[in-house]
Amino acid sequence: MRYFVELSYFGKAYHGWQNQPNSISVQEVLETNLSKVLRSDVEIVGAGRTDAGVHARQMYAHFDYNKPLDKALLKYKLNSMLPKDIGIAGIFEVRNDAHARFDAISRSYEYHVVQEKDVFSQDLVWLMRQQVDIEKMNEAAAILKTYTSFKSFSRSRTDVKTYNCRIDQAEWKKQDNKLVFHITADRFLRNMVRAIVGTLIDIGQNKYPVSRMHKIIESEDRGEAGASAPAHGLYLTRIVYPENIRLE
Structure with missing residues (x-):
């Protein structure tokens, strides 16, 4: 099953959206916390990159998980665990071939x-x-x-x-x-x-x-x-x- 996450973030503390070898990114923080909640290694794919220090009022990312999710509960848990500069606005199920980056209009x-x-x-x-x-x-x-x-x-x-x-x-x-x-x-x-x-x-x-x-x-x-x-x-x-x- 594939899920989309809608989120926002204040970019000052991050070296952009995408994972970096020696710098903290929004993607890394979200992946780490999502993996903890789901007790499984989860990789997420974002809708695109933002540079270091850039903010996002609306960003999307997708991830795969092989079980149905209580999306409201997952949103609550993530928002409780994530730092104050990253917030989850919603989580919803999408088609298995939906792609956060390539399907954006x-x-x-x-x-x-x-x-x-x-x-x-x-x-x-x-x-x-x-x-x-x-x-x-x-x-x-x-x-x-x-x-x-x-x-x-x-x-x-x-x-x-x-x-x-x-x-x-x-x-x-x-x-x-x-x-x-x-x-x-x-x-x-x-x-x-x-x-x-x-x-x-x-x-x-x-x-x-x-x-x-x-x-x-x-x-x-x-x-x-x-x-x-x-x-x-x-x-x-x-x-x-x-x-x-x-x-x-």
């Missing part, structure tokens, strides 16, 4: 920027004091939706076979005292959102014209794009799956 991220110091949100937002032109940033962001290959925004050393992604949304919005970048795509490359945000901020600060976005994307050169925005301002916010993968 879309993924959405937000990036949060503030321009005045707030001591209570320092691990949750990027404090960037320079003024920016949000209209220019949105003009440049709209250009992203007209391309499909994003090698210029990918980490250089990566094992992906293709740099193609379909970006459905890319937009900055003002929310209270924040600037929030919303982006949705069918998939993302490693470091892609942070590299895009850094590039858009450069354009918003008038370091480059909006039209430079075309040159950056078409160059397929990471060196042409801006520096990556800090990890702690980034949130994985939503992952969408086909409705027919659930068995309940």
Whole structure:
């Protein structure tokens, strides 16, 4: 039987989602505690990777277990055992061939920027004091939706076979005292959102014209794009799956 786990986490203490040989990851902590509860070695597969320090409001992972589970009780036990920065929102049974990573239809991220110091949100937002032109940033962001290959925004050393992604949304919005970048795509490359945000901020600060976005994307050169925005301002916010993968 295959089960999906819906969870959230505050990423400051973790070296990203995926297991690392010498660093603590969200995946490792979840696997360890799930194996303890089920008294069996359990491996979990996540919907994707998040970088060190990145947060997730909604993440999914799947695992296999050969017995029916009391899912409400399992959720309760896991939340009792997990550290305070990882929380389980739900557990549900899915088709045996359902896959947390490959069956995802879309993924959405937000990036949060503030321009005045707030001591209570320092691990949750990027404090960037320079003024920016949000209209220019949105003009440049709209250009992203007209391309499909994003090698210029990918980490250089990566094992992906293709740099193609379909970006459905890319937009900055003002929310209270924040600037929030919303982006949705069918998939993302490693470091892609942070590299895009850094590039858009450069354009918003008038370091480059909006039209430079075309040159950056078409160059397929990471060196042409801006520096990556800090990890702690980034949130994985939503992952969408086909409705027919659930068995309940």
